[in-house]
Amino acid sequence: MAVPYSNCFQIPKINSKSLLFSSSNGICTRASSVKALHLDAKVDPLLDSVKWDDKGLAVAIAQNVNTGAILMQGFVNREALSKTISSRKATFYSRSRSTLWTKGETSMNFINVCDVFIDCDRDSIIYLGKPDGPTCHTGAETCYFTSVTEDVNESEVDGNKVALTTLYSLESTITKRKEESSESSGKPSWTKRLLLDEKLLCSKIREEADELCRTLEENEDTSRTASEMADVLYHSMVLLSRKGVKIEDVLEVLRLRFSQSGLEEKKARRQS
Numbered sequence: 001m002a003v004p005y006s007n008c009f010q011i012p013k014i015n016s017k018s019l020l021f022s023s024s025n026g027i028c029t030r031a032s033s034v035k036a037l038h039l040d041a042k043v044d045p046l047l048d049s050v051k052w053d054d055k056g057l058a059v060a061i062a063q064n065v066n067t068g069a070i071l072m073q074g075f076v077n078r079e080a081l082s083k084t085i086s087s088r089k090a091t092f093y094s095r096s097r098s099t100l101w102t103k104g105e106t107s108m109n110f111i112n113v114c115d116v117f118i119d120c121d122r123d124s125i126i127y128l129g130k131p132d133g134p135t136c137h138t139g140a141e142t143c144y145f146t147s148v149t150e151d152v153n154e155s156e157v158d159g160n161k162v163a164l165t166t167l168y169s170l171e172s173t174i175t176k177r178k179e180e181s182s183e184s185s186g187k188p189s190w191t192k193r194l195l196l197d198e199k200l201l202c203s204k205i206r207e208e209a210d211e212l213c214r215t216l217e218e219n220e221d222t223s224r225t226a227s228e229m230a231d232v233l234y235h236s237m238v239l240l241s242r243k244g245v246k247i248e249d250v251l252e253v254l255r256l257r258f259s260q261s262g263l264e265e266k267k268a269r270r271q272s
Helices: 030-049 078-087 148-152 166-179 190-196 198-217 222-243 247-256 262-271
Strands: 058-064 070-076 091-094 099-102 111-118 124-131
Touching: 030 078, 058 078, 070 078, 070 091, 078 091, 078 099, 078 111, 166 190, 166 222, 166 247, 190 198, 190 222, 198 222, 222 247
Parallel strands: 058 124
Antiparallel strands: 058 070, 091 099, 111 124
């Protein structure tokens, strides 16, 4: 999941449709004007606090709110940051074209911004959001797929290696095992065995969950708890792979529950 940041600017909860817009007769409504001014009053102090460089720019990084993946990096000026906040679409400033551009305006792979964060020096910005599709113009999930370690060591890489966090590296490995032919020579890996045997997989998940609970009931060492939780996660992710469910889907469900109590969520689940 995305890491927390010490300096956070909560995007005002004003729908972008409430900003200035032309009605069917070409006249902006008074209500929308008031809301736009209200938004400006909140955003202007933020824009003033950013340490823009001598060209009026600051670095902006887009990060996937669910996976924590760094999607891309660009530059923003006051107008780009203001537009991002009002439209909730990641917007940058093109130094080569001297104009604003919104990620996805051509490809339709927008980055839908949930929140904006500023670092302690107030000269670097993060757009935390959910991408509609691949971010990189190459079609990759992110623009970061070249491993410096492998380049330096002159290692051969089978295709581009996306910069994955731990859970997604595990998910990638499980996916590779799933794609392996069941007719391949040699003894199948443990992951492959689990993928091929539903009863074995479910029994292991129940076994590991019970062992995790016992670390609490029997007051075992915290390192034991971490180890058993790792086993639960691994086996559960194999089940997700078998079902065709991404870990990102699970994390998104969790994120959407942040705004309601567990009791409310369970009640709504029973009613649906």
